[in-house]
Structure formats: structure tokens, C-alpha cells
Amino acid sequence: MKGETRKQKREKQKEINFFGEFIRIKNHFFKDINSRLKGVKDKRHQSYIEYTPDIILFSMIMKNITSIESMNQMTVEFNSEKCINNVSKVLGYEDLDELPHHDTINDFLKKLNPCEIEKIRKYMIKELFKKRCLEDYRLLDKYWTIAVDATGIVSFSDRHCEHCLKREYKNKETGEVENTVYFHYVLEAKLVVGDMVFSIDTEFIENEKNYEKQDCELKAFKRLAARLKKNYKRLPICVLGDSLYAVDPVFKLCKEYNWQYILTFKEGRTKSIWSEFEGLKGLENNNNSKGCTWVNEITYKDNLVNILEAKLVENGVEKEFTFITNITIKEKNADKILYAGRSRWKIENEGFNNQKNIKNNIEHLCCKDYNAMKNHYLLVQIADILRQLFECGYELIRSLRASIKEISSRILESFRRDSLTPEDIANSNKRMQIRCL
Ligand SMILES: [Zn+2]
Structure with a gap:
């Protein structure tokens, strides 16, 4: 053109x-x-x-x-x-x-x-799989990458319904509550295929009546993951998530479901893994020419995890990425794992346009x-x-x-x-x- x-x-x-x-x-x-x-x-x-x-x-x-x-x-x-x-x-x-x-x-x-609309979405996603038109976008010719991410939908200064999440902002000196916000959050699972991201499952993060502890993203992930497994039993899934997910319960869940994961990794999230990686990366010397370094089989509780670090220069800007995964990292797949890990940004980007429509629809709901x-x-x-x-x-x-x-x-x-x-x-x-x- x-x-x-x-x-x-x-x-x-x-x-x-x-x-x-x-x-x-x-x-x-x-x-x-x-x-x-x-x-x-x-x-x-x-x-x-x-x-x-x-x-x-x-x-x-x-x-x-x-x-x-x-x-x-x-x-x-x-x-x-x-x-x-x-x-x-x-x-x-x-x-x-x-x-x-x-x-x-x-x-x-x-x-x-x-759940009536969820059923329609499930039908649509299954049709896309059946048509086999997305096959080229499988990671390592095998896995479907599914990015999970939570976003806010709406917030209010007064309680809006019994399921609202609540956040209190306190005065740092006096400890008094200065401001309370009520809001709704949603956890989205999106199938990432090339430039497209399709919503495959949604879990609303919401409080039950008379709750003791507030609902949160990781609790919502458990519910979402169980439903994904039920709806797509044999689908080879690779979960993409931010560092919040880089914890033992998520590793265990992925093992139980026979899923792979590629998660952003930060030092503070699991310090023992980080220090082991830092110690071993110089000794093992697994590198490729594109700036990737990795260490496989770091023991953490009952899990074996692999760490991939990449230092890149893109458009003159230095960038650093670290991912934790249960896929064994090799010279020939390191780039692909890195690319998949980085593709999670699409869900945020795509979300923006979505959110505008959602907000518009909801704002005009009179009640x-x-x-x-x-x-x-x-x-x-x-x-x-x-x-x-x-x-x-x-x-x-x-x-x-x-x-x-x-x-x-x-x-x-x-x-x-x-x-x-x-x-x-x-x-x-x-x-x-x-x-x-
Ligand atoms: Zn509400």
C-alpha cells in the first residue's frame, strides 16, 4: 500500500x-x-x-x-x-x-x-480452535499463550453495591482514614495470537456478602484457572503473567493442570530464586548472541523453575527483562520464550480501547x-x-x-x-x- x-x-x-x-x-x-x-x-x-x-x-x-x-x-x-x-x-x-x-x-x-454470554464466548473461541486458523501462533508449535491481567472497571466514592471492593487511604501521621474508594476489578484471560488478543475467560474480583477478607487477584486466578481447565481440558496452555503470579501456589497449580507458564520475575518476589540465579548464571554461562542468559532447574520448594534474563538495546534504549518459566530454556527456544513473555503488554494495550467502551456503557446505566x-x-x-x-x-x-x-x-x-x-x-x-x- x-x-x-x-x-x-x-x-x-x-x-x-x-x-x-x-x-x-x-x-x-x-x-x-x-x-x-x-x-x-x-x-x-x-x-x-x-x-x-x-x-x-x-x-x-x-x-x-x-x-x-x-x-x-x-x-x-x-x-x-x-x-x-x-x-x-x-x-x-x-x-x-x-x-x-x-x-x-x-x-x-x-x-x-x-454465564449466558460466557457460553457464547466459549462457543466462539472453540470455533476458532476448530477452524485451525490460528495454528501459526502457537508458542514452540505447541502452546497457546494466555495472558492474565487484572484491571479496574469502575470506582465510586460511596458504596455502590454489596460486592464492591474497598480501599481506605489513611493519613500517614494520624492513621485516620481520609478517603475511601469503592471499586470493581476484573481478571481477564486473553488468548494472545499474533497481533490479536481474544478474551477467553473473565473472573470478577468481588466480595461475598459479609466477607471477612477481601477478594484479590490471586484468589480470582484460582477460580478462573479451574474454569479454564474445565472448559478447555486438553488445550496446551502457557500462562503469561506479571510478577504477582511468580509464587508457589501458581507454580503448583500449573503443574497440576499440566500448563506451562512464563511470568515476569522480580527480585523481591522470591528472593531465594533470585540469589540462586545470580550465583549460577556466571558459572553455567548459558547465553545466546541476542542478549539472553538463562539457568535451568533452580529448586524452589517442590518446584524446579527456570530463569531467563535478557538485556537488549532497542531503538537506542537499553531494556532488561527477567522471566521465570517451567519450560526448559535452550539456545534455540530462548528468543521465543522471551518474545512470548513480552507479548503480555498487548493485553494492556488492547484493554485501553475496550475499557473506554465498557466505561461508556456502565456510566449510562441509570441504576x-x-x-x-x-x-x-x-x-x-x-x-x-x-x-x-x-x-x-x-x-x-x-x-x-x-x-x-x-x-x-x-x-x-x-x-x-x-x-x-x-x-x-x-x-x-x-x-x-x-x-x-
Ligand atoms: Zn459495587
Whole structure:
């Protein structure tokens, strides 16, 4: 695309029916998604239902894909004949008169059990594995790298619900509590595949009623890991995490589940490992030409751990990384382990765009209902999988080199302007230009 002028880029974009192409991607990868959206357990009083769950959930996916800022604005933007007609066609209805109002959507999300959306995500991730289109991104041709990281969703100065986490800020001199913050945190597990990061599991870090000790990231990790193991029994997983995870219980858990791990390692986290590494690295002299040094089989409690250190200069800046892993480090895999360990930053980077959508959805929840908040969060993750497949997995769109914002607004324009063709809606793969991702 080098040498392409901005005018040429504009011309090229004009020719593309972004919404139609987006629907093709959705149908190509997830041919049963419509029936899954429709089939969620609906707890609403059935005699008052105007919109089936697929209409509501698909509207939310469109809101998140098009990065519309508020629920209110969504109702305004989607209020057009074309949008209504497009949604009807995608979901196979003939007689939709309107799309659901945001209050209707929020009422639905307040009652919906979040595990219903989790099931849809599980279906999507399993489809991606089944299609074998991500195989090139396995670490050492074997492991699927899954990065875990916790992020804040919302915070409040007053207690918002019974599950809020609480943090007190004390005056250093008097010890008196000066400020109390209530907040919600979530632990995300993301499958890292090339430039894409797909949410594979979510665990909300939350307090139980009448709790004695607050919930925390490592406790949440145990719950998340158990579910991942249950849902993806034989998947060869390599966990990527920060130094918080470099502790005995995590090593043990990975051993029990037959998982690998590559975790950021800091001196303060486990001092005995650190000093052993420092002592042995000069003696063993395991180096490669790219600045990696390593020591295998350091004993720590019942575990044998391996340490990889790398000193690199990138763009004139010296950088240092240390990772702890249970993968045996060799000259030919040291770079790959280093690369995988470093790829965890993607989850933070990617998270930023996500978080903006989540915050927008939640801020406009009039009653700040916790259950609806969880559902909004999960729907953003689902939309994000679709968006990334559209952006990165699709040669036509990738060649535009457009920003996320640009693509979002193109899809919105197209959703409000273009009609879908029968080919867009059909489950045919023939005209797809999907390249192996
Ligand atoms: Zn709360």
C-alpha cells in the first residue's frame, strides 16, 4: 500500500460495504452465533416481551463495534429504517418495526445471567480452535499463550453495591482514614495470537456478602484457572503473567493442570530464586548472541523453575527483562520464550480501547446495576473478538491500514446507509478473502 495517496484510500473505502463485510466475517467464523444469541435463557416476564434476546444482544454488539459513546446515543443513531432493516436481515426477521430502546436493553441485561454470554464466548473461541486458523501462533508449535491481567472497571466514592471492593487511604501521621474508594476489578484471560488478543475467560474480583477478607487477584486466578481447565481440558496452555503470579501456589497449580507458564520475575518476589540465579548464571554461562542468559532447574520448594534474563538495546534504549518459566530454556527456544513473555503488554494495550467502551456503557446505566455491568463488560469482549477478526484477519480491511476509530465510524456509516446483499447474509465461504490469520 506504500505510495497510496489519501485520496486513493478514500476511494477504496467508498467501494467497501463495511457493514456487509463485517457480517460476512461474523457468519464465516461463527455460523451459529445468531441462534446462540437468540437461545440465551431469558428471565423476563414472557408476556411483555417485545424483542427477543438476539435483537437486543446484536444491537449491543453493534453499539460496541461502532464505538458509540452512550446507550442514549445508540438509540438515536440506530433509529433509522436502514438500521432496522439491516438488523432484520442479519437475524432473519421480516417484520421488525423498531430496534430496542436503551432502557429495554438495560432491563434485559439486569436480569440476564452473565454465564449466558460466557457460553457464547466459549462457543466462539472453540470455533476458532476448530477452524485451525490460528495454528501459526502457537508458542514452540505447541502452546497457546494466555495472558492474565487484572484491571479496574469502575470506582465510586460511596458504596455502590454489596460486592464492591474497598480501599481506605489513611493519613500517614494520624492513621485516620481520609478517603475511601469503592471499586470493581476484573481478571481477564486473553488468548494472545499474533497481533490479536481474544478474551477467553473473565473472573470478577468481588466480595461475598459479609466477607471477612477481601477478594484479590490471586484468589480470582484460582477460580478462573479451574474454569479454564474445565472448559478447555486438553488445550496446551502457557500462562503469561506479571510478577504477582511468580509464587508457589501458581507454580503448583500449573503443574497440576499440566500448563506451562512464563511470568515476569522480580527480585523481591522470591528472593531465594533470585540469589540462586545470580550465583549460577556466571558459572553455567548459558547465553545466546541476542542478549539472553538463562539457568535451568533452580529448586524452589517442590518446584524446579527456570530463569531467563535478557538485556537488549532497542531503538537506542537499553531494556532488561527477567522471566521465570517451567519450560526448559535452550539456545534455540530462548528468543521465543522471551518474545512470548513480552507479548503480555498487548493485553494492556488492547484493554485501553475496550475499557473506554465498557466505561461508556456502565456510566449510562441509570441504576448502576452490578449484574447488568457484568453483562456489558462481557458483551464488549464479544464485540472485540469480532472487531479484531474483521480488522486483522481480513486482508481487504487490513490493507486499508485504518485506525480502530476510523473502522468503527465506517461500519456505523455503512450500517446506516448500505443494504445487505444476499451474499453478505449467506453462510457461504466462497467469496471470502480471509487469509490464514
Ligand atoms: Zn459495587
